[in-house]
Amino acid sequence: MAELRQRTLDVLGKNQKWLLDEWNRDLSGSGVGNDNRIGKDELGQQTAEFLDLMIRGATQGGGTGIGTAAWGDVRAFLEALSRSRALQGFDSLQTANFIFSIKRPLFALLQRELGDEPALLAEQLWAISEILDSLGMHTVNSFQKSREDVIRRQQEELLELSTPVIKLWDGVLALPMIGTLDSQRTQVVMESLLQRIVETGAEIAIIDITGVPTVDTLVAQHLLKTVTAIRLMGADCIISGVRPQIAQTIVHLGLDLQGIVTKANLADALAMALRRNGLSVVKG
Amino acid sequence: MNVRTHGSMPVRREQDVVLARQAVRKLAVDCGMRLVDQTKMVTAASELARNTVVYGGGGDMDWELLEDGARTGLRLVFRDEGPGIADTALAMTDGWTSGSGLGLGLTGARRLVSEFELDSAPGKGTRVSITRWT
Ligand SMILES: Nc1ncnc2c1ncn2[C@@H]1O[C@H](COP(=O)(O)OP(=O)(O)OP(=O)(O)O)[C@@H](O)[C@H]1O
Numbered sequence: 001m002a003e004l005r006q007r008t009l010d011v012l013g014k015n016q017k018w019l020l021d022e023w024n025r026d027l028s029g030s031g032v033g034n035d036n037r038i039g040k041d042e043l044g045q046q047t048a049e050f051l052d053l054m055i056r057g058a059t060q061g062g063g064t065g066i067g068t069a070a071w072g073d074v075r076a077f078l079e080a081l082s083r084s085r086a087l088q089g090f091d092s093l094q095t096a097n098f099i100f101s102i103k104r105p106l107f108a109l110l111q112r113e114l115g116d117e118p119a120l121l122a123e124q125l126w127a128i129s130e131i132l133d134s135l136g137m138h139t140v141n142s143f144q145k146s147r148e149d150v151i152r153r154q155q156e157e158l159l160e161l162s163t164p165v166i167k168l169w170d171g172v173l174a175l176p177m178i179g180t181l182d183s184q185r186t187q188v189v190m191e192s193l194l195q196r197i198v199e200t201g202a203e204i205a206i207i208d209i210t211g212v213p214t215v216d217t218l219v220a221q222h223l224l225k226t227v228t229a230i231r232l233m234g235a236d237c238i239i240s241g242v243r244p245q246i247a248q249t250i251v252h253l254g255l256d257l258q259g260i261v262t263k264a265n266l267a268d269a270l271a272m273a274l275r276r277n278g279l280s281v282v283k284g
Numbered sequence: 285m286n287v288r289t290h291g292s293m294p295v296r297r298e299q300d301v302v303l304a305r306q307a308v309r310k311l312a313v314d315c316g317m318r319l320v321d322q323t324k325m326v327t328a329a330s331e332l333a334r335n336t337v338v339y340g341g342g343g344d345m346d347w348e349l350l351e352d353g354a355r356t357g358l359r360l361v362f363r364d365e366g367p368g369i370a371d372t373a374l375a376m377t378d379g380w381t382s383g384s385g386l387g388l389g390l391t392g393a394r395r396l397v398s399e400f401e402l403d404s405a406p407g408k409g410t411r412v413s414i415t416r417w418t
């Protein structure tokens with residue numbers, strides 16, 4: 001890796017203000033500061049801080065690459081930047097552009113100041129390019145990691161969100177199941193349902209499978225286990241959303257749902273639950 | 285009998301079972317099946333795909349859309365190169381499982397389709413072919 005010479009470092013130090021202004025102007029010209037996700041002031045702070053850290057890193061780091069302790073602050077800054085950009089919904093290209101956009105003013109500056117020594121100029125342009133490219137790569141990598149974290153968190157939230165436990169009536173809970181009942185999710189569903197039964201002292205739980213496209217032996221096994229656990233807690237269970245095509249398929253599969261009350265839809269199940277509690281719905 | 289179109293997809297992991305179900309649902313619709321028949325075919329496929337992943341150590345699903353005079357059909361073949369089944373008669377018994385299932389996958393699948401063929405031997409892997417006509 002080519003090294004930044006003292007002469008270059010002096011040029012950077014002396015022209016820091018000019019560099020910053022040019023860089024900010026380029027960025028706002030390309031519309032970055034006008035995005036409502038990130039204000040001009042915030043962007044201005046980020047460019048100033050990065051430039052400051054980068055010059056310090058280059059001064060202390062020599063030509064050893066950006067993996068050393070001297071570049072630690074720069075790396076930490078870029079990781080934080082990537083995280084906030086990922087949360088704000090920017091893509092990796094937009095995020096990396098933050099760094100790559102400093103190249104134009106930086107190269108212009110070196111050309112102007114080192115133009116009298118073409119060999120040195122070429123070498124220094126190469127050196128600074130290498131540094132910026134490495135920093136850009138580091139940004140993209142951290143961005144990717146942050147993005148994956150964000151997605152994982154969203155998936156976990158979705159997992160909980162899509163398995164709500166709804167109180168329909170005093171003592172009557174409904175659990176609409178949606179999507180495929182893979183084992184991980186079924187586990188979550190079952191646990192949250194059992195927990196809510198304990199919390200609310202519900203007497204009847206309605207498991208609604210209208211949103212489950214396929215009931216095969218594995219799904220059935222999960223349902224049967226859930227029903228058994230609910231009964232062990234002293235509550236009753238109704239399975240609703242057993243559409244005609246599902247009912248026929250269950251019969252052909254040879255599944256034994258005897259002893260389990262099933263209903264075609266949630267309304268029928270609720271009516272039955274109310275009746276069991278000695279209530280009925282009448283027109284007023 | 286004519287093969288109108290055919291194709292193949294991997295059945296290696298748990299997620300592939302979901303993808304196989306979705307693919308079969310679409311094929312069943314293309315084939316002109318009614319909702320009940322679609323559901324039966326998808327459910328049978330779900331059973332066989334899961335067996336392929338769980339017991340066969342992963343394999344593939346081949347599909348063919350068939351034409352035979354006025355009727356159309358969908359044929360699915362699940363094949364793996366896993367341990368195979370030593371006693372196929374036993375495996376085809378309601379309620380028999382070597383794992384922790386209900387032991388209804390193979391027999392249930394057979395009841396859900398028009399044609400069912402099981403080919404399996406220890407060391408030879410397993411091949412199950414199912415067909416449903418409209
Ligand atoms: N592809 C395969 N390779 C090897 N063994 C298989 C394969 N498919 C099925 N088997 C054997 O046949 C047995 C019966 O299969 P079947 O699908 O009927 O029941 P199961 O998978 O055990 O339970 P489930 O009711 O959940 O499907 C299995 O337990 C397994 O031992």
Ligand SMILES: [Mg+2]
Nearest residue numbers: 331335385389
């Ligand atoms: Mg099975």
